[in-house]
Amino acid sequence: MEAVMGVNDSAQERTIPTGEQGTRVSRPRVLVAGASIAGPALAHWLHRRGAEVTVVERAPELRPGGQAVDARGIAKEVIGRMGLDAAVRAACTDTAGAHTVDADGKVLETFRADDDGGDGFIADIEILRGDLSQVLYDDTRDGVEYIFGDRIAELAQDGDGVDVVFAGGDRRRFDLVVGADGLHSELRAMVFGPHERFLRHLGHVLAFYSVPNEFGLDRWLLEYQDQESGRSALLRPIQDATRAMAMFYCASADFAVDYRDVAAQKRLLRERMAGLGWLAPDILAHLDDTPDFYLDQVAQVVMDRWSSGRVGLLGDAAFSSSPMSGQGTGLALVGAYVLAGELAAAEWDPGTGFARYEARMRSFVEANQEIGRLNARTRDVPGPDAEPLPDFTGEWFTELVGRAINGVELPDYAGAPDCAAPAASPITRQPRRR
């Protein structure tokens, strides 16, 4: 095993006997799977609370791409507490707002970025997913060990720790393991059961990729919806409007494509978008020359528990609310703060820490999942058997949106350690050659 700074102190120096519950650790070693949003955000807080953190990411490097993601309400507060407000705002999209258009490009409706105090349809913190991931990674890379191009192959836990075998062959022992490995979490499947048990497909598919901005976009996002087929296409300027990020959306009851087989996903997208009007054919013409591509089913993860012993889940792996909620990133950021805070406040006792994290987050998560389901239903293809949509002008909806944006208390965790001191040198390992 490659020597890694700070992970060779003896177990005796790190453990404090606590009788019946086995041992508690003063400086736990925590392994986090996934380096997108939830993983690096958790790494930030665990490091600050005094843990030794390793993040393992399956991809050979930080994954670029994805549409803009939003931080609203309480998630903005977490970004502020991370000290990343300026860095995140500097990387924001600078979107003025959104126009919905008809097939000829005529504007039908307009939403401005400053509507609803910046917490509306376009949030005032709106950042490309890849850019936010980069900000979080840059912030943590000096104090956290990152391993790219590897993943957990086997895992066995006992009362005092978790033995992990990596696919690349390394064997290591950790005090806690957290899966932040997304909607199709392998860690969840390993510890909690098969995907089908937890995934709720909302009957739609989404795809994102960047194209040259040959459409004259400036600071406005354009969306075209074909009401009859339930399909839509969207374009937004990125990279100083030199390029544009495209999104396609369609109803799809079945989803039989491997989520890692990009060629098959592109074929599926071409098939499903055939005949869509507006600028769709011009956007599809760039499918083979795009440097980034992401397609997935619109799905949620619904679980009774987000932990089992010393293994916990965070972000989409635990509670995906789907892109239709617009809050997947907010949930990941808030969840990371609460999880690290509760574990540290419980002196790293997994039973107590994970239980308090779940108790705090549950209703917040459920409100966002409800919004995601309702939003997906508004895009269902209308049919004779379709359930009527609820009245969104009612007070119940205002209350639900309020709970989805701000419905979680953020304790100060004043008693828990908070050491934001920068570490010495980067300890990022390069992708393995296999």
Ligand SMILES: Cc1cc2nc3c(=O)[nH]c(=O)nc-3n(C[C@H](O)[C@H](O)[C@H](O)COP(=O)(O)OP(=O)(O)OC[C@H]3O[C@@H](n4cnc5c(N)ncnc54)[C@H](O)[C@@H]3O)c2cc1C
């Ligand atoms: C490339 C990409 C593009 C996205 N685009 C959008 C978008 O446009 N709009 C939107 O709403 N949401 C998008 N998402 C999802 C969005 O990032 C999440 O909903 C939200 O931010 C919560 O993030 P997360 O970190 O929990 O999960 P994710 O962002 O899904 O990240 C999971 C990470 O875990 C890694 N991983 C997977 N399996 C393993 C494994 N076995 N071991 C180690 N690492 C593993 C993945 O490579 C990824 O980096 C995208 C995700 C990715 C990865």
